[in-house]
Each structure stands twice: as structure tokens, then as C-alpha cells.
Amino acid sequence: MDSFQASCWSEHEELKVVMLCAPTILDVTDSTIAENVGWSATVNHVKAMENFMELKTTLENAGVKVIDYSKELTNDEKTVSEQLINRYFVRDLACVLGNSMFLGEAGSSLRRPEYPHAHSLLEKWFPEKLNKQPSTALECGDVMILNKDAVLINIGMRTTLEAVESIKGRIFQEGFSEIAIIDLPRRSDTLHLDMNCNVANANLVIAKNFMRYFPVHVFTAQTNRFAMTEQFLNRHGFDVYWLEKYNTIPDINFINLNPETLLISKQASKEQWTKHPLLQKKNLIEIEVSELEKGGGGIRCMTLPLLRK
Template identity: 90%
Template sequence: MYSFQPNCWSEHDELKVVILCAPSKLDVPDLTIAENVGWSATVNHVKAMENFMELKTTLENVGVMVIDYSKELPNDVETVSEQLINRYFIRDLACVLGNSIFLGEAGSSLRRPEYPHAHSLLEKWFPEKFNKQPSTALECGDVMILNKDAVLINLGMRTTLEAVESIKERIFQEGFSEIAIIDLPRRSDTLHLDMNCNVANANLVIAKNFMRYFPVQVFTAQTSRFEMTEQFLNHHGFDVYWLEKYNTIPDINFINLDPETLLISKQATKKQFTNHPQLQKKNLIEIEVSELEKGGGGIRCMTLPLVRK
């Protein structure tokens, strides 16, 4: 169906193709419902759609091809899908590592229906690039490409060691030489790896300062060792910009549009970017996604890159 092939070797190269998903048609009208579904506040569907269209239009305006998978669903699942309130957090469902699509497995029953919906489309579009699901829960917000050599994966509330072990060999087969596993606190504000750190430049990672105390287990195809998080990142050419104060979702959950441009939330603490010498010359594109952020995720959570060049 599509002429391109999935290709992602970093978090910062130019974004060419991305999957999004429009928010569901349901409001979250009161705080009791919001609390029970794990959201931080009430959400109005009309405002959420306005946020989504701003995200989609902004990406298209800078030359990114956008695929809204909600428009590709067959009729027999569309009725269920349009009522799944978390479905726009597309990042968790799959990820492209190298030239292959690696599938996620839901770590929450509330999100379980989304995964086969998205996976069936990916299998139809890219049958030769399609990898089977891991053995147990793995949500791809816990997976981050550092560069062509290294991938960082978090074992948290939604990702298990067994799942990582079941896909580890296939990641090495793609050409990555090291996989580092970190085990971060299991809380709503540390739900996935990309709520704790993010790649902001070819040689810079932004991270919450508590992560400096955590070791990582580093696997190669033949060996295993332990390093501290900063040591591992330095080993792969990254300085770490440790944040002592932060607003978790908007300050950390952003995406790179290209090596010079970051797409950030209007709710982000802008001085977090402008105060750092490696980020001062970055082009910051700010968009309004505050209604969508109430669901517990940010811009990175809402985007699934298929091609970066």
C-alpha cells in the first residue's frame, strides 16, 4: 500500500513518515471517571480533536507524511476503536528499530484492544518488515533508540524482562550492538521511559536527575555488564542534561523533527531548552496539546515514527 519502507536508526534524524491516531469520540466528563481511567483531569472531545489537528497539521506543514491509522480501520473494529480513550498514544503499540517493525504487547487491559487493531494494519502495509509480538508485556514508550549502536529499554509498569529477552536477538540482528536495560520506579509519573528521559540532540539526552543513581545492564550479542546510566550514555557519545525541576509530560515528552528542530508542548518549561548551550540554537516549534496531555502522555507518546533519514 505504501511505497516507502520503515527505517529508524535514531530519535533525532529528520522525521519523514509518522503514524498518529485521532482521539476517541468520548468525553471524560468528571474527575471520578478521570481517576478511574488513570487520567489527570476531565477531557472534552472537541478540544482534544482541535489539539490533534494542530499536531497533525504542524507535522504536515514541515513536510512529514502523516498516517492517521483510525481512518484505515475496517468497519468491524471501528465502533470499538472510536471508544478507546487512550488510542491516540500510538507510540506504545509498536516501534521501528533499524529496518524492522517491533510490536508491543499491552501491559494494561484498558489498552489491550488497540494493539491488534494497529498491528493488523502494520502487517498489511509492511508484511516483510513485521515481527511477531513479544511473549509478555512490552509497551514501546519504554524503548528508545540512542544511535545505530545502542537501544535503551525500561522495565517498568508496562514492560517485562521476559518480553525484552524475547526480542533481544532480533534487535541485534538489525545491527544494533548494545541493548541497555534500566528498571525505573513504577509510578504514574514514571510510567514509561520517555516520561523520564529523551534524546534532545545527536549528543545530548535530557533526563530526570534521579536517573543518575540507576545502573543499567548492558547486553551485547555475547556478553553482559553493568554500568551507571550516565556512564553508558557517555560511552555512546551523549552528555546528560540532568533536570532537577520538571513538569514531567511537557518538559520531557517531545520529539525531534530533524537535527535542528524540536516539537514541544506549549506547556513546556521553555527555559529548560534555552538555558542549555547545546539547545540554544534549536528551532522550537510549540503546539497546543494540553487537552491530550491530560490522558497521561505527551507528544512523543502520540507519535510513531516509521521513517527517519
């Protein structure tokens, strides 16, 4: 792998390097199996791989370096890894905050084997960047960089308050001045933070409208206080585009390729991209990921940014 320094200070600046993982070689063959593994429908692995290759190729065509970590595993690791049905949701495994890598900890036993596979590679690639893995669950789909000052973290089904407490000091050391903790409903459609809101522009967050009723616990290195979600976001320069109607995964779970361009699912509701003046100016690249989305996550879940300019 070509050497580079991992660094991310936002969700919207130019994406330069991203980690992915190819989907499982297994089919999910009937609705009962899908229900038991937490998926919405049956999945054909050939179609899933076609979706993955479209995602990978689109990123590369946009000038993003793509690392598929499944290709870097040992033969013994591959024997297990290729049968892990959720392994392509790499966002949860780790996150880069500022100039440091923070390792996640699985909040589900079904996903636990993925973490040491990916972490062993990250430890090899970024030995001086890594922070100690938390002792309790921290899935990084619950972590969102707002800007160089603020990070928003959800505690809920897959991330614990204890895990956030264990890393917040190091986040402050990176230079972020505030960490806001929100506690969202514990359901499959609100599983992670990025199934409820997302950064769509340097000054715009898209969010499900129920979030306006939720407070956040705001920490600085020395103080803490409570605020409402919109108040906190406004203070950090963000307007909020509240969605009253939405299809959770395709409408919320997108990724910024650069300040002008969003990578979105072909299943996303077109209406939301025409109503807000800032979104009307965006270059939207649509890709087919519907087979992968049946696993319960979207484009943001499938991408782990390692470097944003």
C-alpha cells in the same frame, strides 16, 4: 497508502513518515472518571480533536507524511476503536528499530484492544518487516534508540524483562551492538522510559536527575555487564542534561522533527530550553496539546515514527 520502507536508526534525524491516531469521540466528564481511567483531569473530545489536528497539521507543514490509522480501520473495528480513550498514544503499539518493525504487547487491559487494531494494519503494510509479537508486555514508549549502536529499554509497569529477552536477539541482528536495560520506579509519572528521559540532539539526552543513581544492565550479543546510566550514555557520545525541576509530560515528552528542530508542548517550561548551549540553538515549534496531555502522555507518546532519514 503510498509504499515506503520503514526504517529508524535514531530519535533525532529527519522524520519522514509518522503514524498517529485521532482521539476518542468520548468525553471524560468528571474527575472521578478521570481518576479511574488514569487521567489527570476531565477531557472534552472537541478540544482534544482540535489539539490533534494542530499536531497533525504541524507535522505535515514540516514535510512529514502523516498516517492516521483510525481512518484505515474496518467499520466493525471503528465501532470499538473510537471509544478507546487511550488510542491516540500510538508510540506504545510498535516501534521501528533499524529496518525492522517490532510489535508491542499491552501492559494494561484498558489498552489491549488497540494493539490488534493497529497491528493488523502494520502487518498489511509491512509484511516483510515485522517481528513476532512478544508473549508478555512490551509497550514501546519504554524503547529508545540512542544511535546506530545502542538501544535503551525500560522494564517496569508496562514492559517485562521476559519481553525484552524475547526480542533482543533480533535487535542485535539489525546491527545494534548494545542494549541497555533500566528498571525505573513504577509510578504514573514514571510510567514509560520517555516520561523520564529523551534524546534532544545527536549528542544530548535530557533526563530527570534521579536517573543518575540507576544502573543499567548492558547486553551485547555475547556478553553482559552493569554500568551507571550516565556512564553508558557518555560512552555512546551523549552528554546528559539533568533536570532538577520539571513538569514531566511537556518537559520530557517531545519529538525531534530533524537535527535542528524540536516539536514541543506549549506547556513546556521555557527555562530548560535556554540553560543548555545545545538547546539554545534549536528551532522550537510549540503546539497546543494540553487537552491530550491530560490522558497521561505527551507528543512523543502520540507519534510513532515509521521512517527517519
